[in-house]
Amino acid sequence: MAWADRKKIIESIEGIRKSRVISYVTSDRGNANANISKDASPFIHDFLSEIGPTERIDLLLYTAGGDTLAAFGICQLLREYCNHLGVLVPFRCHSAGTLIALGADDIVMTRGATLSPIDPSVAGPLSPAVEVGPGQRQLVPVSVETVAGFKDLVMKDWKLRGENLCAAFKALADKVHPLALGDVYRARQQIEFLAKTLLEVAHREDSNKIRRIVSTFARELGSHDYPITRSSARRLLGPQVAPDNQDLERLMWELYSDYAKEMCLREPFDPSQLPVTAGVPTQQVTPILLTLALIETTAGGDVAEREVRIVQFPSPIGPMMQAQVVRAGWRHYT
Numbered sequence: 615m616a617w618a619d620r621k622k623i624i625e626s627i628e629g630i631r632k633s634r635v636i637s638y639v640t641s642d643r644g645n646a647n648a649n650i651s652k653d654a655s656p657f658i659h660d661f662l663s664e665i666g667p668t669e670r671i672d673l674l675l676y677t678a679g680g681d682t683l684a685a686f687g688i689c690q691l692l693r694e695y696c697n698h699l700g701v702l703v704p705f706r707c708h709s710a711g712t713l714i715a716l717g718a719d720d721i722v723m724t725r726g727a728t729l730s731p732i733d734p735s736v737a738g739p740l741s742p743a744v745e746v747g748p749g750q751r752q753l754v755p756v757s758v759e760t761v762a763g764f765k766d767l768v769m770k771d772w773k774l775r776g777e778n779l780c781a782a783f784k785a786l787a788d789k790v791h792p793l794a795l796g797d798v799y800r801a802r803q804q805i806e807f808l809a810k811t812l813l814e815v816a817h818r819e820d821s822n823k824i825r826r827i828v829s830t831f832a833r834e835l836g837s838h839d840y841p842i843t844r845s846s847a848r849r850l851l852g853p854q855v856a857p858d859n860q861d862l863e864r865l866m867w868e869l870y871s872d873y874a875k876e877m878c879l880r881e882p883f884d885p886s887q888l889p890v891t892a893g894v895p896t897q898q899v900t901p902i903l904l905t906l907a908l909i910e911t912t913a914g915g916d917v918a919e920r921e922v923r924i925v926q927f928p929s930p931i932g933p934m935m936q937a938q939v940v941r942a943g944w945r946h947y948t
Contacts, residue, residue: 617947621912623869628912630862633670633700636661637910638688639873642678642706644882648906648918649680650710655688657909657916657944662695664913671696673718676870679709682734686808689717693815700856703727704870709734709838712831713805717812720856721847724863729842731835732809733759734801740791756794757838758802761786806832816854827851877905885924885937900924901940914948 624635636658640648665671671692692699701707701718708730715721715729723729735755743751768774768782787795809828817824830850835842848855874880883904900923907918921941 617910617915620869620872620910623865623872624910624912627672627674627702627862627865627869630859630865631670631672631700633672633698634665634668635672635674635702635911636692637674637869637873637908638677639675639870639877639910640677640680640907641877641879641905643877643879643904644884646878646883646904646906646920647678650677650685650688650714651681652684652687653918653944654907654909655684655691657946658688659691660916661909661911661913662691665695665911667695669696670698670700672700672702672722673714674702674704674866674869675707675711675714676703676705676873677707677709677711679711679730682710682713682732682805682808685710685713686717686812689714689812693717699815702866703729704866712842713809713812716809716827716831716851717815718854719816721851721854722856722859722862722866723844723847724867725844726867727844729847731759731838731840731842732805732831733757733833733838734805735838736794736797736801738794738797740794740797742790742794756790756798758798758805759833759836759838761790761795761798762802762833802832816851823852873908877908885922885935898926900926914946916944916946918942918944 624637628635638650638654638658640650662671673692689699698719699717701715701721703715703721703723705724705726706728707715708728709732712729713732716732735757737753737755739753741753741756743753746752764786768779772782774782806828809831810824813824813827817827827850842850844855902922902924904920904922905917906920909916919942920939923938923940925936925938927936
C-alpha cells in the first residue's frame with residue numbers, strides 16, 4: 615500500500631479522534647534498525663508548521679526506543695502546537711517511546727500494544743569492552759538498573775559491610791570506569807526528572823501518583839524489556855489510557871501492518887541469505903534500499919533510508935559477498 619492509500623486510513627483515524635495525526639515509525643528490523651533520534655525533530659516540526667496550532671494532535675508511534683532527550687524534545691515540540699496530545703500505540707512503543715507516551719493526555723492502545731520500562735542504558739567511550747573476535751573489542755552499554763541491581767545484591771541480599779562492601783564496589787569499579795558509573799547515576803536522575811515533567815500534564819493534581827508512576831516505570835519492573843500490556847498500563851496510569859474503541863483499534867492496526875510490510879519489519883536483513891550465483895567470473899552488484907524510519911501525515915511523508923550495494927565477487931574458496939553503504943539520509947515525498 616502506498617502513501618496515497620494510507621492517507622485514507624489516517625483521515626479515518628482523524629475523523630474518529632477529531633485530531634490531526636502524525637505517524638512516527640522506527641525500524642526494529644534485524645540488522646536494519648533505527649531509534650528515536652534528534653534528526654527526526656525538524657521533519658516533525660515541518661509537518662506541525664504546515665498544520666499550524668490546533669486543538670488536538672495524535673502521534674501514532676511504533677518504536678523500540680532511542681535517545682531519551684530526543685523523545686522528550688519531540689513530546690514538548692508537539693505540545694507547542696496543540697492543547698490535547700494523544701499517543702496511539704498499535705503494537706510496540708518501548709523505552710524512549712514510552713517516555714513520549716507518558717507525556718500524552720491520553721494513550722490509545724490496541725489489545726496487542728505494549729509499553730515498557732524507561733530505565734536507560736549509558737553508552738560512551740568509557741563503557742566496558744568485551745572481545746567479540748580476535749583483536750576486536752566492542753563497547754557494552756551500562757544499564758542503569760543493572761548497576762542498581764548490583765548495589766542491592768551486595769548490600770541487601772549479601773548484606774556485605776565494611777571491608778567486604780568496599781571490596782565489592784572496588785571490583786565493580788575495576789570493570790566499569792568510575793566516571794561511567796557517575797553517568798549511570800546521572801542518567802537515572804535525568805530519566806526520572808523527564809518522566810515527572812511529562813506526567814505533570816496528565817496528572818497535575820496528584821503528585822503522589824506521579825511519584826508512584828515514575829518509580830514503577832524507572833525502577834521497579836526488573837527488566838528493560840518487561841512488556842506493559844494495555845490492562846497493566848490502565849492499572850498503572852488510570853484514565854490516561856483511553857477506553858476501548860474497536861473501530862479505532864482496527865484502523866491503527868491496519869496502518870501499522872502496512873508500515874511493517876513496507877519496511878519489512880518482520881524480516882531480518884541478512885545479506886548472507888541472498889541467492890549466490892555459482893561460478894561468478896566478475897563481481898556482481900545487487901542494490902537494496904532499507905527503510906529505517908518514517909514520519910507521515912495526510913500531507914506527505916519523510917523517510918530515512920539507507921541504500922546498500924551487495925557485491926558478490928569470485929574468490930579461491932567460492933563466491934563471496936560484501937555489503938557497502940552507498941547513501942544514507944532522509945527523503946521527502948507527497
